[in-house]
Amino acid sequence: MTVLAVFHSTVRLEEKLLLEAARTKGVEVRLRDIREEVLDPRSFPLDFDVALERSVSTVKGDYLIAFLESLGAPVINTAAVARACGDKFQTSLLLERAGVPTPRFALAFGLEPARAAVARLGGYPVVVKPPLGSWGRLLAKINDDDALEAVLEHKDVLGTPPQKAFYIQEFVRKPGRDVRAFVFGRETRCAIARESAHWITNTARGGSARNYPLTAELRDVCARAAAAVGEGLLAVDLFETPDGLTVNEVNHTMEFRNSEMPTGYPIAGAVVDYALARAKGRA
Amino acid sequence: MSMTQPEILVRGTCPVCAADVVPAARPEESELLPCPECRTMLVVDGTAGGRVVLSEAPRIEEDWGE
Numbered sequence: 001m002t003v004l005a006v007f008h009s010t011v012r013l014e015e016k017l018l019l020e021a022a023r024t025k026g027v028e029v030r031l032r033d034i035r036e037e038v039l040d041p042r043s044f045p046l047d048f049d050v051a052l053e054r055s056v057s058t059v060k061g062d063y064l065i066a067f068l069e070s071l072g073a074p075v076i077n078t079a080a081v082a083r084a085c086g087d088k089f090q091t092s093l094l095l096e097r098a099g100v101p102t103p104r105f106a107l108a109f110g111l112e113p114a115r116a117a118v119a120r121l122g123g124y125p126v127v128v129k130p131p132l133g134s135w136g137r138l139l140a141k142i143n144d145d146d147a148l149e150a151v152l153e154h155k156d157v158l159g160t161p162p163q164k165a166f167y168i169q170e171f172v173r174k175p176g177r178d179v180r181a182f183v184f185g186r187e188t189r190c191a192i193a194r195e196s197a198h199w200i201t202n203t204a205r206g207g208s209a210r211n212y213p214l215t216a217e218l219r220d221v222c223a224r225a226a227a228a229v230g231e232g233l234l235a236v237d238l239f240e241t242p243d244g245l246t247v248n249e250v251n252h253t254m255e256f257r258n259s260e261m262p263t264g265y266p267i268a269g270a271v272v273d274y275a276l277a278r279a280k281g282r283a
Numbered sequence: 284m285s286m287t288q289p290e291i292l293v294r295g296t297c298p299v300c301a302a303d304v305v306p307a308a309r310p311e312e313s314e315l316l317p318c319p320e321c322r323t324m325l326v327v328d329g330t331a332g333g334r335v336v337l338s339e340a341p342r343i344e345e346d347w348g349e
Protein backbone atom coordinates (compact mmCIF):
# COMPACT_ATOMS: atom_id res chain seq x y z
CA MET A 1 0.00 0.00 0.00
CA THR A 2 1.18 3.52 -0.76
CA VAL A 3 2.28 5.50 2.26
CA LEU A 4 1.74 9.27 2.23
CA ALA A 5 3.85 11.39 4.58
CA VAL A 6 2.40 14.76 5.54
CA PHE A 7 5.15 17.04 6.86
CA HIS A 8 3.50 19.73 8.96
CA SER A 9 4.04 22.22 11.73
CA THR A 10 0.94 23.82 13.26
CA VAL A 11 -2.00 21.74 12.08
CA ARG A 12 -4.46 24.00 10.26
CA LEU A 13 -7.95 23.02 9.22
CA GLU A 14 -6.45 22.22 5.79
CA GLU A 15 -4.18 19.55 7.27
CA LYS A 16 -7.14 18.02 9.10
CA LEU A 17 -9.15 17.95 5.87
CA LEU A 18 -6.23 16.28 4.08
CA LEU A 19 -5.93 13.64 6.81
CA GLU A 20 -9.61 12.97 6.75
CA ALA A 21 -9.61 12.64 2.95
CA ALA A 22 -6.65 10.25 3.04
CA ARG A 23 -8.21 8.12 5.74
CA THR A 24 -11.49 7.98 3.85
CA LYS A 25 -9.60 6.71 0.82
CA GLY A 26 -7.88 4.08 2.95
CA VAL A 27 -4.46 5.62 2.36
CA GLU A 28 -1.83 5.10 5.01
CA VAL A 29 -0.71 8.48 6.32
CA ARG A 30 2.42 9.29 8.34
CA LEU A 31 2.02 12.61 10.10
CA ARG A 32 5.46 14.08 10.66
CA ASP A 33 5.99 17.30 12.59
CA ILE A 34 8.93 19.01 10.91
CA ARG A 35 9.79 20.72 14.17
CA GLU A 36 10.75 17.32 15.56
CA GLU A 37 12.69 16.01 12.55
CA VAL A 38 16.45 15.70 12.25
CA LEU A 39 17.36 16.38 8.63
CA ASP A 40 20.44 14.17 8.56
CA PRO A 41 20.85 12.61 5.12
CA ARG A 42 22.58 9.51 6.55
CA SER A 43 19.92 8.54 9.05
CA PHE A 44 16.64 10.00 7.85
CA PRO A 45 13.94 7.30 7.62
CA LEU A 46 12.36 7.29 4.17
CA ASP A 47 9.42 5.19 5.29
CA PHE A 48 6.94 6.65 2.82
CA ASP A 49 6.32 6.64 -0.93
CA VAL A 50 5.47 10.29 -1.41
CA ALA A 51 5.62 13.40 0.79
CA LEU A 52 3.34 16.39 1.02
CA GLU A 53 4.97 19.52 2.43
CA ARG A 54 2.41 21.41 4.54
CA SER A 55 4.54 23.58 6.81
CA VAL A 56 3.01 26.87 7.84
CA SER A 57 6.55 28.26 8.02
CA THR A 58 7.89 28.82 4.53
CA VAL A 59 11.52 28.74 5.60
CA LYS A 60 11.20 25.35 7.30
CA GLY A 61 9.11 23.98 4.46
CA ASP A 62 11.71 25.03 1.89
CA TYR A 63 14.51 23.29 3.78
CA LEU A 64 12.45 20.14 4.11
CA ILE A 65 11.68 20.06 0.39
CA ALA A 66 15.31 20.58 -0.58
CA PHE A 67 16.34 17.85 1.85
CA LEU A 68 13.81 15.27 0.63
CA GLU A 69 14.61 15.98 -3.01
CA SER A 70 18.30 15.48 -2.32
CA LEU A 71 17.46 12.01 -0.99
CA GLY A 72 15.46 11.23 -4.12
CA ALA A 73 12.09 11.15 -2.35
CA PRO A 74 9.11 12.48 -4.30
CA VAL A 75 7.82 15.62 -2.57
CA ILE A 76 5.03 18.02 -3.40
CA ASN A 77 5.66 20.73 -4.22
CA THR A 78 9.11 20.53 -5.76
CA ALA A 79 12.02 22.73 -4.68
CA ALA A 80 11.84 24.59 -7.99
CA VAL A 81 8.17 25.43 -7.44
CA ALA A 82 8.78 26.44 -3.82
CA ARG A 83 11.57 28.77 -4.92
CA ALA A 84 9.42 30.25 -7.66
CA CYS A 85 6.38 30.84 -5.46
CA GLY A 86 7.91 31.59 -2.05
CA ASP A 87 9.12 35.00 -3.14
CA LYS A 88 6.79 37.42 -4.93
CA PHE A 89 9.62 39.02 -6.92
CA GLN A 90 10.75 35.61 -8.19
CA THR A 91 7.19 34.71 -9.15
CA SER A 92 6.67 38.00 -10.96
CA LEU A 93 9.93 37.61 -12.88
CA LEU A 94 8.96 34.12 -14.06
CA LEU A 95 5.46 35.22 -15.07
CA GLU A 96 6.85 38.22 -16.92
CA ARG A 97 9.45 36.16 -18.74
CA ALA A 98 6.81 33.63 -19.80
CA GLY A 99 4.54 36.37 -21.10
CA VAL A 100 1.78 35.59 -18.56
CA PRO A 101 -0.33 38.68 -17.86
CA THR A 102 0.74 40.12 -14.50
CA PRO A 103 0.60 43.62 -12.96
CA ARG A 104 3.61 45.89 -13.51
CA PHE A 105 6.12 45.48 -10.70
CA ALA A 106 9.61 46.53 -9.64
CA LEU A 107 12.00 45.96 -6.76
CA ALA A 108 13.99 48.76 -5.13
CA PHE A 109 16.20 49.07 -2.06
CA GLY A 110 15.91 52.75 -1.19
CA LEU A 111 13.53 55.71 -1.25
CA GLU A 112 14.84 57.44 -4.37
CA PRO A 113 14.86 54.30 -6.53
CA ALA A 114 11.40 53.48 -5.13
CA ARG A 115 10.14 56.91 -6.25
CA ALA A 116 11.59 56.29 -9.69
CA ALA A 117 9.94 52.87 -9.76
CA VAL A 118 6.52 54.38 -8.97
CA ALA A 119 6.92 56.80 -11.87
CA ARG A 120 7.82 53.96 -14.25
CA LEU A 121 4.87 51.87 -13.08
CA GLY A 122 2.53 54.70 -14.03
CA GLY A 123 2.34 56.68 -10.78
CA TYR A 124 0.26 56.36 -7.62
CA PRO A 125 -1.48 54.43 -6.20
CA VAL A 126 0.93 51.53 -5.84
CA VAL A 127 1.02 48.53 -3.49
CA VAL A 128 4.16 47.79 -1.48
CA LYS A 129 4.50 44.23 -0.19
CA PRO A 130 7.07 42.24 1.72
CA PRO A 131 8.40 39.87 -0.97
CA LEU A 132 8.15 36.89 1.40
CA GLY A 133 4.85 37.66 3.14
CA SER A 134 1.43 36.08 3.08
CA TRP A 135 -2.11 36.37 4.45
CA GLY A 136 -2.22 40.01 3.37
CA ARG A 137 0.12 41.04 6.17
CA LEU A 138 2.07 44.31 5.91
CA LEU A 139 0.59 45.17 2.53
CA ALA A 140 0.44 48.92 1.97
CA LYS A 141 -1.59 50.75 -0.64
CA ILE A 142 0.31 53.97 -1.19
CA ASN A 143 -1.47 56.95 -2.67
CA ASP A 144 1.19 59.65 -2.60
CA ASP A 145 4.83 60.47 -2.12
CA ASP A 146 4.48 61.32 1.57
CA ALA A 147 3.02 57.92 2.34
CA LEU A 148 5.74 56.19 0.32
CA GLU A 149 8.41 57.96 2.31
CA ALA A 150 6.76 57.11 5.64
CA VAL A 151 6.18 53.44 4.88
CA LEU A 152 9.65 52.86 3.51
CA GLU A 153 11.26 54.62 6.46
CA HIS A 154 9.30 52.41 8.86
CA LYS A 155 10.47 49.33 6.99
CA ASP A 156 14.04 50.54 7.03
CA VAL A 157 14.05 51.24 10.75
CA LEU A 158 11.78 48.50 12.08
CA GLY A 159 11.81 45.80 9.42
CA THR A 160 13.74 42.56 9.10
CA PRO A 161 16.28 42.37 6.24
CA PRO A 162 13.85 40.79 3.72
CA GLN A 163 11.43 43.65 4.38
CA LYS A 164 14.09 46.12 3.26
CA ALA A 165 13.69 44.86 -0.29
CA PHE A 166 10.75 46.96 -1.47
CA TYR A 167 8.51 45.03 -3.84
CA ILE A 168 6.31 47.58 -5.57
CA GLN A 169 3.31 46.74 -7.75
CA GLU A 170 0.91 48.90 -9.70
CA PHE A 171 -2.45 49.13 -7.92
CA VAL A 172 -5.00 47.18 -9.93
CA ARG A 173 -8.53 48.61 -9.90
CA LYS A 174 -10.44 45.39 -9.48
CA PRO A 175 -14.21 45.02 -9.12
CA GLY A 176 -14.34 44.54 -5.32
CA ARG A 177 -13.08 41.01 -5.63
CA ASP A 178 -10.29 38.85 -6.94
CA VAL A 179 -10.09 35.27 -8.17
CA ARG A 180 -8.30 32.24 -6.79
CA ALA A 181 -7.91 29.17 -8.97
CA PHE A 182 -6.81 25.75 -7.74
CA VAL A 183 -4.46 24.35 -10.33
CA PHE A 184 -3.21 20.74 -10.35
CA GLY A 185 -0.35 20.36 -12.78
CA ARG A 186 -1.57 22.64 -15.56
CA GLU A 187 -5.23 21.87 -15.01
CA THR A 188 -7.58 24.27 -13.24
CA ARG A 189 -9.96 22.19 -11.13
CA CYS A 190 -12.05 24.88 -9.43
CA ALA A 191 -11.97 28.57 -8.60
CA ILE A 192 -13.48 31.07 -6.22
CA ALA A 193 -14.08 34.80 -6.26
CA ARG A 194 -13.10 36.49 -3.01
CA GLU A 195 -15.17 39.54 -2.22
CA SER A 196 -14.60 42.27 0.31
CA ALA A 197 -15.35 45.91 0.80
CA HIS A 198 -11.66 46.31 1.72
CA TRP A 199 -9.12 46.36 -1.12
CA ILE A 200 -7.40 43.37 0.51
CA THR A 201 -9.80 40.53 -0.27
CA ASN A 202 -8.00 37.49 1.28
CA THR A 203 -10.37 35.15 3.02
CA ALA A 204 -7.66 34.99 5.71
CA ARG A 205 -8.59 38.66 6.23
CA GLY A 206 -12.34 38.21 6.24
CA GLY A 207 -13.17 38.23 2.52
CA SER A 208 -16.02 35.92 1.51
CA ALA A 209 -15.77 33.24 -1.16
CA ARG A 210 -18.15 32.16 -3.90
CA ASN A 211 -17.78 29.87 -6.88
CA TYR A 212 -16.12 31.31 -9.99
CA PRO A 213 -16.81 29.66 -13.34
CA LEU A 214 -13.96 27.91 -15.14
CA THR A 215 -13.84 30.02 -18.28
CA ALA A 216 -11.54 29.23 -21.19
CA GLU A 217 -9.54 32.35 -20.37
CA LEU A 218 -9.09 31.31 -16.74
CA ARG A 219 -7.93 27.82 -17.73
CA ASP A 220 -5.51 29.22 -20.27
CA VAL A 221 -3.95 31.90 -18.06
CA CYS A 222 -3.64 29.46 -15.13
CA ALA A 223 -2.06 26.76 -17.29
CA ARG A 224 0.55 29.25 -18.46
CA ALA A 225 1.14 30.57 -14.93
CA ALA A 226 1.56 27.00 -13.64
CA ALA A 227 4.00 26.18 -16.42
CA ALA A 228 5.97 29.36 -15.66
CA VAL A 229 6.56 28.38 -12.03
CA GLY A 230 7.16 24.69 -12.70
CA GLU A 231 3.79 22.94 -12.17
CA GLY A 232 2.53 21.42 -8.98
CA LEU A 233 -0.31 21.92 -6.54
CA LEU A 234 -0.91 25.63 -6.87
CA ALA A 235 -3.33 28.35 -5.86
CA VAL A 236 -3.17 31.03 -8.54
CA ASP A 237 -4.46 34.48 -7.49
CA LEU A 238 -5.79 36.67 -10.29
CA PHE A 239 -7.40 40.05 -10.84
CA GLU A 240 -10.13 40.82 -13.37
CA THR A 241 -9.27 43.89 -15.44
CA PRO A 242 -10.85 45.47 -18.51
CA ASP A 243 -8.03 43.82 -20.50
CA GLY A 244 -8.70 40.39 -19.05
CA LEU A 245 -7.33 38.29 -16.22
CA THR A 246 -3.93 39.12 -14.76
CA VAL A 247 -1.99 36.92 -12.31
CA ASN A 248 -1.14 38.58 -9.00
CA GLU A 249 0.77 35.72 -7.44
CA VAL A 250 1.00 31.95 -7.13
CA ASN A 251 0.89 30.11 -3.78
CA HIS A 252 2.48 26.70 -3.31
CA THR A 253 1.06 25.62 0.08
CA MET A 254 -2.56 26.25 -0.77
CA GLU A 255 -5.14 27.06 1.87
CA PHE A 256 -8.56 25.92 0.75
CA ARG A 257 -10.82 25.68 3.79
CA ASN A 258 -13.31 28.19 2.42
CA SER A 259 -13.26 26.87 -1.14
CA GLU A 260 -14.63 23.32 -1.03
CA MET A 261 -18.10 24.47 -0.02
CA PRO A 262 -18.73 27.16 -2.67
CA THR A 263 -17.10 25.19 -5.50
CA GLY A 264 -18.45 21.78 -4.54
CA TYR A 265 -15.04 20.40 -5.51
CA PRO A 266 -13.34 18.01 -3.07
CA ILE A 267 -9.97 19.78 -2.99
CA ALA A 268 -8.49 17.78 -0.10
CA GLY A 269 -9.31 14.48 -1.80
CA ALA A 270 -7.87 15.71 -5.09
CA VAL A 271 -4.65 16.77 -3.33
CA VAL A 272 -4.29 13.26 -1.89
CA ASP A 273 -4.92 11.70 -5.32
CA TYR A 274 -2.40 14.02 -6.95
CA ALA A 275 0.21 13.04 -4.37
CA LEU A 276 -0.48 9.31 -4.72
CA ALA A 277 -0.09 9.53 -8.49
CA ARG A 278 3.44 10.83 -7.90
CA ALA A 279 4.46 8.17 -5.41
CA LYS A 280 7.67 6.25 -5.99
CA GLY A 281 7.40 3.89 -8.92
CA ARG A 282 4.32 5.59 -10.32
CA ALA A 283 5.61 8.89 -11.60
CA MET B 284 -0.52 10.94 16.06
CA SER B 285 -4.29 10.58 16.13
CA MET B 286 -5.74 10.48 19.60
CA THR B 287 -9.08 9.09 18.62
CA GLN B 288 -11.02 7.55 21.45
CA PRO B 289 -14.54 8.31 20.30
CA GLU B 290 -16.22 7.11 23.49
CA ILE B 291 -14.20 9.32 25.80
CA LEU B 292 -14.89 13.03 25.91
CA VAL B 293 -11.41 14.52 25.94
CA ARG B 294 -10.90 17.75 27.82
CA GLY B 295 -7.98 19.90 28.74
CA THR B 296 -7.08 22.85 30.92
CA CYS B 297 -6.13 26.28 29.58
CA PRO B 298 -2.56 26.99 30.74
CA VAL B 299 -3.31 30.71 30.98
CA CYS B 300 -6.66 30.94 32.81
CA ALA B 301 -7.25 27.33 33.93
CA ALA B 302 -10.59 27.12 32.12
CA ASP B 303 -11.90 23.70 31.18
CA VAL B 304 -11.43 23.37 27.40
CA VAL B 305 -13.37 20.84 25.34
CA PRO B 306 -11.75 20.39 21.90
CA ALA B 307 -13.71 19.16 18.89
CA ALA B 308 -14.37 15.45 18.44
CA ARG B 309 -10.96 14.36 17.11
CA PRO B 310 -8.15 16.65 18.21
CA GLU B 311 -4.93 16.22 16.22
CA GLU B 312 -1.59 16.99 17.73
CA SER B 313 -0.46 20.54 16.81
CA GLU B 314 -4.02 21.64 16.12
CA LEU B 315 -4.98 25.15 17.22
CA LEU B 316 -7.98 26.12 19.30
CA PRO B 317 -8.94 29.24 21.21
CA CYS B 318 -9.65 29.13 24.91
CA PRO B 319 -13.39 29.88 25.28
CA GLU B 320 -12.77 32.00 28.35
CA CYS B 321 -9.57 34.04 27.99
CA ARG B 322 -9.38 33.69 24.17
CA THR B 323 -5.69 32.75 24.22
CA MET B 324 -4.85 30.67 21.15
CA LEU B 325 -3.87 27.18 22.34
CA VAL B 326 -2.21 24.23 20.68
CA VAL B 327 -2.78 20.53 21.33
CA ASP B 328 0.49 18.96 22.54
CA GLY B 329 -0.84 15.44 23.05
CA THR B 330 -2.77 13.48 25.64
CA ALA B 331 -1.83 12.36 29.11
CA GLY B 332 -3.97 10.49 31.59
CA GLY B 333 -7.01 10.72 29.32
CA ARG B 334 -6.75 14.51 29.10
CA VAL B 335 -5.65 16.76 26.27
CA VAL B 336 -2.44 18.63 27.03
CA LEU B 337 -2.67 22.25 25.88
CA SER B 338 -0.10 25.01 25.69
CA GLU B 339 -0.02 28.55 24.31
CA ALA B 340 0.17 28.49 20.51
CA PRO B 341 3.23 29.95 18.82
CA ARG B 342 2.86 33.53 17.60
CA ILE B 343 2.54 34.08 13.86
CA GLU B 344 5.97 34.58 12.35
CA GLU B 345 7.16 36.55 9.37
CA ASP B 346 7.49 33.53 7.07
CA TRP B 347 4.10 31.98 7.89
CA GLY B 348 1.54 31.58 5.17
CA GLU B 349 0.65 29.82 1.95
Ligand SMILES: Nc1ncnc2c1ncn2[C@@H]1O[C@H](COP(=O)(O)OP(=O)(O)OP(=O)(O)O)[C@@H](O)[C@H]1O
Pocket residue numbers: 103127129133134135136137139169170171172173174177178199200201202204237248249251348349
Ligand atom coordinates in the same frame (compact mmCIF):
# COMPACT_ATOMS: atom_id res chain seq x y z
N1 LIG C 1 -1.52 45.31 -6.88
C1 LIG C 1 -2.70 45.16 -6.27
N2 LIG C 1 -3.78 45.88 -6.64
C2 LIG C 1 -4.96 45.73 -6.00
N3 LIG C 1 -5.18 44.88 -5.00
C3 LIG C 1 -4.15 44.14 -4.57
C4 LIG C 1 -2.86 44.24 -5.19
N4 LIG C 1 -2.03 43.37 -4.58
C5 LIG C 1 -2.76 42.76 -3.64
N5 LIG C 1 -4.03 43.21 -3.62
C6 LIG C 1 -5.10 42.74 -2.71
O1 LIG C 1 -4.53 42.28 -1.52
C7 LIG C 1 -4.75 40.88 -1.36
C8 LIG C 1 -3.51 40.21 -0.81
O2 LIG C 1 -2.47 40.38 -1.73
P1 LIG C 1 -1.40 39.25 -2.00
O3 LIG C 1 -2.12 37.99 -2.39
O4 LIG C 1 -0.41 39.77 -2.95
O5 LIG C 1 -0.80 39.09 -0.56
P2 LIG C 1 -0.48 37.81 0.27
O6 LIG C 1 -0.14 38.35 1.60
O7 LIG C 1 0.54 37.02 -0.46
O8 LIG C 1 -1.80 36.94 0.36
P3 LIG C 1 -1.95 35.36 0.17
O9 LIG C 1 -0.62 34.75 -0.08
O10 LIG C 1 -2.55 34.86 1.45
O11 LIG C 1 -2.88 35.22 -0.99
C9 LIG C 1 -5.13 40.35 -2.73
O12 LIG C 1 -5.97 39.27 -2.65
C10 LIG C 1 -5.81 41.57 -3.34
O13 LIG C 1 -7.16 41.60 -2.97
Ligand SMILES: [Zn+2]
Pocket residue numbers: 297298299300301302318319320321322323
Ligand atom coordinates in the same frame (compact mmCIF):
# COMPACT_ATOMS: atom_id res chain seq x y z
ZN1 LIG D 1 -7.97 30.52 28.97
